[in-house]
Amino acid sequence: MRVEGTKMKDIDHVATSEEAGFHADRPLNRALLAMGSDRIRPFFATLEKLKTDIEGRARTADPFMMRKLNALARRIGNFESSVTLVGQVKAGKTALANVMSGNVGLLPSDVNPWTTVVTSLHVNAPNASPKTRASFKFFDDSEWDSMVRGGGRLGELAGRAGADEDLEKLRRQIEEMRNNARQRLSGKFEALLGKTHKYGYVDQELMERYVCLGDPDELELDPASQQGRFSDLIKSADVWLDAPEIGGALLIRDTPGVNDTFMVREQITIRALRGSKVCVVVLSAHEALNTTDLALARLISNYEQRQVILFVNRIDELQRPSEQVPEILESIRATLKRYKALKDVSVVFGSAHWAEMALSGEYASLDEEAEAAADDWASQPAFSREKDRDSRFWMMSGIPELMRQINDRIVEDSGKRHLDSILVAMQNIANEISLRNALGASAQTNRTLTKVNFPVLRREMDAIGKESKERLETTLENLRDSELMPALEKVKQDYVERARTALLEHLRSKSNDDTWRFNSSGLRLVLRTSYDRFAANVRAEAEEVYADVAHRLGSVYSDMLGIRVDGFEVVPPLVPKVPPPVGLGKTIAIDLSGNWWSRWWQRRRGLKTQAEEYGKLIDEEINTIIVDLKDTQVSDVFAEITEVLEQFLTEQTQTILDLVRSISASGPKAGAKTDDGQDFIAMYRDALDLMEKTATQSPA
Numbered sequence: 001m002r003v004e005g006t007k008m009k010d011i012d013h014v015a016t017s018e019e020a021g022f023h024a025d026r027p028l029n030r031a032l033l034a035m036g037s038d039r040i041r042p043f044f045a046t047l048e049k050l051k052t053d054i055e056g057r058a059r060t061a062d063p064f065m066m067r068k069l070n071a072l073a074r075r076i077g078n079f080e081s082s083v084t085l086v087g088q089v090k091a092g093k094t095a096l097a098n099v100m101s102g103n104v105g106l107l108p109s110d111v112n113p114w115t116t117v118v119t120s121l122h123v124n125a126p127n128a129s130p131k132t133r134a135s136f137k138f139f140d141d142s143e144w145d146s147m148v149r150g151g152g153r154l155g156e157l158a159g160r161a162g163a164d165e166d167l168e169k170l171r172r173q174i175e176e177m178r179n180n181a182r183q184r185l186s187g188k189f190e191a192l193l194g195k196t197h198k199y200g201y202v203d204q205e206l207m208e209r210y211v212c213l214g215d216p217d218e219l220e221l222d223p224a225s226q227q228g229r230f231s232d233l234i235k236s237a238d239v240w241l242d243a244p245e246i247g248g249a250l251l252i253r254d255t256p257g258v259n260d261t262f263m264v265r266e267q268i269t270i271r272a273l274r275g276s277k278v279c280v281v282v283l284s285a286h287e288a289l290n291t292t293d294l295a296l297a298r299l300i301s302n303y304e305q306r307q308v309i310l311f312v313n314r315i316d317e318l319q320r321p322s323e324q325v326p327e328i329l330e331s332i333r334a335t336l337k338r339y340k341a342l343k344d345v346s347v348v349f350g351s352a353h354w355a356e357m358a359l360s361g362e363y364a365s366l367d368e369e370a371e372a373a374a375d376d377w378a379s380q381p382a383f384s385r386e387k388d389r390d391s392r393f394w395m396m397s398g399i400p401e402l403m404r405q406i407n408d409r410i411v412e413d414s415g416k417r418h419l420d421s422i423l424v425a426m427q428n429i430a431n432e433i434s435l436r437n438a439l440g441a442s443a444q445t446n447r448t449l450t451k452v453n454f455p456v457l458r459r460e461m462d463a464i465g466k467e468s469k470e471r472l473e474t475t476l477e478n479l480r481d482s483e484l485m486p487a488l489e490k491v492k493q494d495y496v497e498r499a500r501t502a503l504l505e506h507l508r509s510k511s512n513d514d515t516w517r518f519n520s521s522g523l524r525l526v527l528r529t530s531y532d533r534f535a536a537n538v539r540a541e542a543e544e545v546y547a548d549v550a551h552r553l554g555s556v557y558s559d560m561l562g563i564r565v566d567g568f569e570v571v572p573p574l575v576p577k578v579p580p581p582v583g584l585g586k587t588i589a590i591d592l593s594g595n596w597w598s599r600w601w602q603r604r605r606g607l608k609t610q611a612e613e614y615g616k617l618i619d620e621e622i623n624t625i626i627v628d629l630k631d632t633q634v635s636d637v638f639a640e641i642t643e644v645l646e647q648f649l650t651e652q653t654q655t656i657l658d659l660v661r662s663i664s665a666s667g668p669k670a671g672a673k674t675d676d677g678q679d680f681i682a683m684y685r686d687a688l689d690l691m692e693k694t695a696t697q698s699p700a
Contacts (some may be wrong), residue, residue: 050687087257121251122239165483479541527625
């Protein structure tokens with residue numbers, strides 16, 4: 001595949017393109033992407049209708065209202081929900097990401113096994129720049145040093161546990177990686193750290209250069225080969241694609257496999273999951289939920305069940321999928337019984353390879369055995385009614401069902417919250433319109449407004465903002481420091497004491513047995529319970545602060561401006577959803593097994609010494625979870641809640657000041673009337689009714 005576009009001329013600066021367009025080869029059958037979009041398409045059509053109607057209102061509004069309506073229109077159109085693909089290396093995540101975005105082979109599946117890159121596919125992004133179609137971000141100095149000097153998360157653990165041999169082995173492996181990177185990049189190595197490379201095009205060759213594993217044989221024959229040239233240093237890759245057939249904007253995050261030497265990828269996966277609305281766990285039909293997948297299950301068990309989907313890939317490689325798939329499903333259900341949050345999780349079976357065939361129309365790779373497997377799966381009633389081969393293989397691939405389930409979750413969760421927040425904004429604008437109409441009927445109130453002391457009003461608004469933000473900050477910090485942290489510390493102390501006692505009892509009875517383990521599932525359950533209680537209190541307290549601010553702002557109209565209109569109120573914003581604590585599932589020492597613990601036991605002598613050092617180790621390990629929860633998870637939650645309040649204060653302050661300015665400049669004459677506020681809300685209701693009607697009429 002060859003694409004015309006800008007080339008990198010010098011790798012130590014950012015390269016951009018103004019003239020290069022995106023001309024990636026289009027698969028023959030992208031119309032197939034519409035299957036599974038029956039619910040998301042009406043949702044985005046509703047957003048578009050609202051956006052268009054409000055832009056129409058803005059064109060006839062006064063300058064003050066025009067600015068507000070245009071800002072709301074941008075907010076409506078700025079919706080992009082995200083789905084994160086996680087799983088093992090070689091489970092087929094990248095192939096799945098390709099076909100979900102309507103591409104075959106754009107993202108290379110042969111990624112660098114050392115890489116920690118998260119590749120984000122922004123499909124139909126609302127604010128995509130036409131000048132940038134691919135962007136690659138390099139690790140900065142501190143991030144690189146943290147990995148190469150500390151050995152990543154496993155290096156941190158090995159150092160804490162005194163596993164000098166393990167740590168030295170890790171350092172040798174990392175040094176080899178570093179030397180290979182230096183050799184490929186020559187003197188440009190340090191200059192690349194912290195940089196971002198941008199391109200006005202994207203193709204397979206470009207992606208291979210940044211995230212693909214370089215072929216050692218090819219590099220030996222051709223030292224100038226570009227394949228995998230930058231892959232060791234890439235932190236993240238972003239690609240912007242157009243695929244209107246899927247029905248709306250979607251961000252697909254392809255994460256690295258979680259089974260890496262340093263557990264660095266696990267940390268990257270946790271960060272990607274924190275910002276995602278839907279999580280798709282990609283499993284291989286050959287080894288669904290093996291030991292590594294169980295570690296992944298530990299991570300996603302902290303998600304809400306409805307937001308997790310298991311996709312069992314590569315069923316095309318099964319001999320008789322119609323018989324084997326039910327057996328695999330039964331095995332998955334049995335394995336997930338230990339995770340209460342996942343016992344009823346949705347499972348979809350399919351094949352990204354079949355989806356590639358359907359999109360490209362190429363079936364040459366189907367040998368006799370593969371075709372027999374495909375025919376076996378196609379014999380089911382759900383597929384047999386598809387007469388067209390491409391449509392049949394696309395349905396068999398599971399992609400339409402996967403996309404349908406993803407889209408359902410988007411509409412029901414993040415999409416609904418987006419619409420609810422829009423309703424709040426429209427209610428406040430409608431109330432403002434009604435207020436202006438009332439002012440138009442009251443010459444006396446207009447005369448009062450023209451006499452308002454503007455500096456005093458401004459100081460009052462600033463005071464409300466300052467006091468409410470301080471109250472919110474104090475409230476949230478008290479919940480964290482006086483409720484959450486003591487609760488988590490108590491959970492840790494109780495667990496460590498029980499583990500130490502249990503170990504002593506075990507050593508006294510079976511001192512020669514080095515296979516003892518203490519279950520960590522109970523620990524995480526109690527930690528999660530403490531976090532959920534904290535999250536509920538955070539939401540309740542934030543709602544109270546938001547409501548109080550709205551009430552105080554409403555009092556400004558009546559007390560300072562002398563405006564009293566029946567039914568008028570300032571509607572408080574919605575409190576952001578507190579995300580699940582995915583970091584609770586991170587791997588810690590007590591989750592490890594096999595040789596690691598055997599060596600740990602062998603390095604220690606004496607019952608008391610073993611028990612005390614074990615207690616100290618798991619105390620420090622659990623503390624990494626607690627610190628991460630406080631410094632990252634909770635900090636991000638507080639920042640989002642504060643941002644919503646600040647945005648609300650800015651909007652409402654601007655509304656009040658604009659109202660006074662407009663009246664002072666050329667106040668509405670008695671009897672004058674602007675738009676109908678209730679009609680403004682009716683516009684929202686009509687859009688939702690249309691969405692519901694369209695969704696009902698869509699084919700199942």
